[in-house]
């Protein structure tokens with residue numbers, strides 16, 4: 551199949567960039583030093599490529615991701631790095647090792663009631679999202695143990711730091727965030743200190759494992775951090791469906807692209823605006839109806855979640871088509 555044969559809008563992954571990203575990360579963080587986050591690609595096929603590079607433990611964001619990874623035989627060690635108030639779907643997964651994040655008596659109770667065997671205490675390291683205060687982590691771990699749960703350690707995602715432009719500031723803020731996590735770890739115990747993302751994968755030397763996910767496909771927000779060695783592998787392929795006097799229109803709009811990190815860029819054009827199914831842009835050169843254009847993503851995760859499949863391409867050849875099979879909840 552040729553790229554020209556793909557129905558658009560389509561997620562397209564450059565095979566050489568994908569290979570570069572896999573190899574670069576596997577060298578930097580071999581084996582279980584990386585616990586790849588599947589939320590970025592939501593694809594068991596891509597997770598299998600990561601397993602092929604030696605990463606056998608994974609991070610998940612949703613119960614559906616945990617279920618899908620276990621069903622695909624990728625359940626050696628799955629961490630649901632989010633709190634849930636009903637863990638019964640996790641408790642019935644018997645062909646995988648499942649660990650869930652807890653940060654309150656209620657979420658410990660939900661894990662115990664749902665039949666999950668193991669937890670990590672999630673600690674707030676500066677991102678105003680989930681995670682307990684470091685001073686409460688020991689108490690939560692004690693409560694979890696009293697409820698019969700195995701406590702493997704702590705997690706603390708420095709999401710407020712990963713996109714910081716300056717390398718030096720990112721390094722400083724990572725150290726401060728991890729100081730909070732290590733205080734909690736001292737009270738909680740266990741072998742696992744899980745943290746980190748693509749922006750801090752090389753800076754976070756305190757965590758025992760790094761949860762990076764975006765590194766594999768990348769996006770323009772992360773590509774703007776010049777110290778990261780990963781390449782933008784993913785784009786959305788669109789077809790020019792109209793050419794006006796000063797503009798052209800292609801068939802990838804708001805329903806095919808996430809906009810939360812700013813407007814995605816059209817290669818060879820200046821974007822005027824996006825609407826539901828369209829991007830209107832001023833082409834740098836001449837374009838005709840039927841031409842293909844590449845739209846560079848601003849944020850990989852929510853864009854991928856809008857698509858059912860992704861196509862790996864080598865030049866004009868489509869060499870693999872993978873299902874984005876971990877979508878849903």
Ligand SMILES: Cc1ncc(COP(=O)(O)O)c(C=O)c1O
Pocket residue numbers: 587590609631707709712745746747748749761762763764765
């Ligand atoms: C809990 C958690 N860990 C790790 C990550 C790292 O992801 P990324 O590779 O996009 O920095 C995320 C991203 O949102 C996350 O929510």
